[in-house]
Amino acid sequence: xxxxxxxxxxxxxxxxxxxxxxxxxxxxxxxxxxxxxxxxxxxxxxxxxxxxxxxxxxxxxxxxxxxxxxxxxxxxxxxxxxxxxxxxxxxxxxxxxxxxxxxxxxxxxxxxxxxxxxxxxxxxxxxxxxxxxxxxxxxxxxxxxxxxxxxxxxxxxxxxxxxxxxxxxxxxxxxxxxxxxxxxxxxxxxxx
Amino acid sequence: xxxxxxxxxxxxxxxxxxxxxxxxxxxxxxxxxxxxxxxxxxxxxxxxxxxxxxxxxxxxxxxxxxxxxxxxxxxxxxxxxxxxxxxxxxxxxxxxxxxxxxxxxxxxxxxxxxxxxxxxxxxxxx
Numbered sequence: 001x002x003x004x005x006x007x008x009x010x011x012x013x014x015x016x017x018x019x020x021x022x023x024x025x026x027x028x029x030x031x032x033x034x035x036x037x038x039x040x041x042x043x044x045x046x047x048x049x050x051x052x053x054x055x056x057x058x059x060x061x062x063x064x065x066x067x068x069x070x071x072x073x074x075x076x077x078x079x080x081x082x083x084x085x086x087x088x089x090x091x092x093x094x095x096x097x098x099x100x101x102x103x104x105x106x107x108x109x110x111x112x113x114x115x116x117x118x119x120x121x122x123x124x125x126x127x128x129x130x131x132x133x134x135x136x137x138x139x140x141x142x143x144x145x146x147x148x149x150x151x152x153x154x155x156x157x158x159x160x161x162x163x164x165x166x167x168x169x170x171x172x173x174x175x176x177x178x179x180x181x182x183x184x185x186x187x188x189x190x191x192x
Numbered sequence: 193x194x195x196x197x198x199x200x201x202x203x204x205x206x207x208x209x210x211x212x213x214x215x216x217x218x219x220x221x222x223x224x225x226x227x228x229x230x231x232x233x234x235x236x237x238x239x240x241x242x243x244x245x246x247x248x249x250x251x252x253x254x255x256x257x258x259x260x261x262x263x264x265x266x267x268x269x270x271x272x273x274x275x276x277x278x279x280x281x282x283x284x285x286x287x288x289x290x291x292x293x294x295x296x297x298x299x300x301x302x303x304x305x306x307x308x309x310x311x312x313x314x315x316x317x318x
Contacts, residue, residue, distance in 0.1 A: 079279075090283065096280070114270075115269075
């Protein structure tokens, strides 16, 4: 007769374990557990990514020895996302309906540290559309810098500290096609 | 009596299993209403977090042609991990264990509708 309570206890423990495991699986769906690039964990709790949709866009070496990882992915509700993750800073994403390049030929995010008007760090990360062969980042003082595009068109531009100190910020892109023809100018309509 | 105690123990074990699972879930918190109008320069903020429950994510849902920013503001008012972009933007800082609140802002020259929200880690204090 003493075996019956013991069996009940074991059964309850098994049910509890299954329940806990099921909960973990459900949580995994709202966090990017399926992403193949381990450092890019940027889908966010509010964005459920299509399993297997993530494509690595490469890794970039930033100042102070940090690494930036970029990737693209699709959400289950049809958004296309640019994902980023930086050592020691966390992750982020920019998502749009209809495809990364449905509205402009570059998908990008502007990341910064510091208060408005006193930024200690600023970078522009992104990826250009297929067919874009060269790109420049435009700056608020009228100057520009060439962007070094990776194999899949990804890029990361860091503002030099001297420019930040002078209040010079990236203000847009010029995008060029294979023949060197200007394809699109994208402005950042920002005001701090 | 022994049998009754065993049944009670079984129930507690099952409840504990579910309780652990529930405690692991993050909490959604909208700090603007969905479809809020953002005029140029308009910004909204959440409450500050605390050692029992940390903000772990900041989201700004808006249209493809709406440029805006999200950031984390520390207890001294300083901005960290700011991100600007079009469409839905999301940022998750690392590490999490510092006092902060969420902030979103329309830093463009045009008005648009959107919504700002975040996720907090489950409360670890009684």
